[in-house]
Amino acid sequence: MASSRADPYRALFHKLAMLNSLSAEELDGIKSLPLRPQRFRAGATIISSGQLVSECCLLVEGYACRHKLASDGGRQIVSFHVAGDILDIQHLLFEKADHNVQTITDAEVVFFPMRDLRRLIEERPEVGKALWRDCLVDASIFREWVLNVGRRDARMRIAHMLCEFAAKCEAAGLGSPAQFTLPMTQEDIGDATGLTSVHVNRMLRQLADEGLIARAGREIRIADWPRMQEAADFQPDYLHLAA
Template sequence: MHATPHPLQPLLSKVRRIARISAEDEASLLALPHRVNHVGASRYIIREGDIPRECCLLVDGYAARSKLAADGGRQIVSFHIAGDILDLQHLFLERADHSVQAMTEATLVWLPMAGLRALIAERPAIGTALWRDALVDASIFREWVLNVGRRDAKTRIAHMLCEFIVRSEVAGLGTVDRMRLPFTQEQIGDATGLTAVHVNRMLRELTDEGLIERSPGVLRVRDWAGFKRAAAFNAAYLHAAA
């Protein structure tokens, strides 16, 4: 009979990838007070303007960070997978300046900010790991600005998918040969500044070129080297930690 995984295990796994921590550090992290809840697809986890009192860890499912333009248009600025703390910045920035929404059914673990701040103060190695995690997020944001601002439509989409594949593989959530694809074409469009129709056309071109194969909710890469070339993808900005 298999033991039920600890709710904070995805966070511990990520921290281990980012920094060297001791057994005492690990035990302290797993001892953090927390509560677990489940949300449905499209449910808002954080809304712009909120003043959070807890930080939110995504332990299962997928989420997207976004901003709304004055005309109601949505720009997705990042996608998130299991092990990501969705609002680490709220430890030091009081008010949410963006929204986070579940893209699929998701399991969340909420961590009181006071407990997380105390852990960082008492366990500097964990503080360093979370600081590094925040810096990697910033690196990803910079790459997304370049992606939307300077790459053509097909390259944008391919790059976004390459990043998702690499991050998911590192987290043990799939392989190049078979990866869950939780995005709709509209969501891909909101992440790349394109219409759903344009996204559909670019995905079809990537498929026709023999680079990828799609079925409902699943992406298979048939030519990983070729797909990375089409995406102008260099994973260095992920710092082998995401």
């Protein structure tokens, strides 16, 4: 990871540009928001469930996830995030966090005061629309995850999770299905798919044995992307990457 600070807006603007046509004034509006950068170590908790939140958190570099805890202590990851993702836009309208946000790798984030963001949205409704759209994509992904953990078997669940992550990385300019980094542990993958890390390990091996993926450390290569999508029941429509 680079030791110098990355441009905090690059990844976000790259994402916004794909789907929304924001004017230079609107982007300047975002740039003029006061911000507070902060670095977190891998595994650090950025936001805890129940906490009152008055800032909006943008992931600038690294990887993060959101998760909830069951009464028996079981952890369910509900989303993975890459640079450019806003991690808690829901606090624009809710005071209290209903889930946790945690880093997966060392990460750099910036915080915007929610109050200033609200004002910007009032002045520049197009910015609000872009962020609203982002919420809707999030919700669509959650729906797909309900399907994934509710109705697919272990092998397919993991294949699907890999496809989605590959697609997200590609959209963020962090690689392609043919070559990307899988930053999370097998334990994390288990917590995202409702499986144990032991079983994740076996399924990854099986996918590799089938020639669907090739692993080298944390680098993953999917040689035959259409075949992998088929095996994963992955239809990327729900990511709404195209307008």
